[in-house]
Amino acid sequence: MGPAAKSRARGRGTPAATQNNGGRAVKLKLIGCKVMMRELYALCARSEHVVEIVWMEAALHENLKNQRAAIQKAIDGIEANEREECDALLLGFGLCSMGIVGLTTRRFPLILPRAHDCITMLLGSRERYQSLFDEYSGGIYWYSPGWIEQFKSAGRGYGDQEKYMDYVDKYGEDNAQYLIEVERGWTQNYTSAVLIRWPEFAFNPLYERATRGAAERAGLTYLEVDGEDTLMRKLVNGVWDEDVLVLRPGEVLAYSGDERVVCAESEK
Secondary structure, eight states, X not given: OOHHHHHXXXXXXXXXXXXXXXXXXXXXXXXXXXXXXXHHHHHHHHOSSEEEEEEEOGGGGGOHHHHHHHHHHXXXXXXXXXXXXXXXXXXXXXXXXXXXXXXXXXXXXXXXXXXXXXXXXXXTOHHHHHHHHHHTTTOEEEEOHHHHHHOOSGXXXXXXXXXXXXXXXXXXXXXXXXXXXXXXXXXXXXXXXXXXXXXXXXXXXXXXXXXXXXXXXXXXXXXXXXXXXXXXXXXXXXXXXXXXXEXXXXXXXXXXXXXXXXXXXXXX
């Protein structure tokens, strides 16, 4: 990224929500993924600002074209309400395999973290994600309470039998067995199943059992790491520095292809 791009990136770090707003409360509207529902609820409850949440189904991850369309529909619905008073829209999503590229707003700024996915958000920063990635040579399959609650697939800690029977009903026995075998191939590139736990949340043995069970079935090492709220806290508290992108109304969200992760289409 050249000097001009770096300057633009820094310029977008203005902590707009913390500036003087004439004594009135800042109202933010968060469009968030249910995978991070537990964490975002906790952070929004502690925010100094008024944060209203619109939840998007986690299953949208399974069809990224549908995910982008659903998020855009949520944005459009908020902005179509002429009585809606909002200082900014927050996006509780990472880049998610390009599933948010192309989003835009007409009335309100769109604010989102510079993160490839929700794992970065749950770990607190791009730097921490990269550090753990390097420590384990990239062979980590991540789990979190939200993933375990929202997804019930073999790759996320549940056995094959229920899915196998569902496939038999839909595709027949031979095809069902083939699909299960293909899906089991996800383990080949991983060495560890790692559960992200935020220390401030009460321990629930369900999450450890699900992750440890998946690790044992796949021959992976079970590990735990503490999550951190740094990136999501910045988002909901209006601390929009270099870790957060501020898109102005009319700008289109794009993948930057560099360390910024996301940017306005005009700044690629």
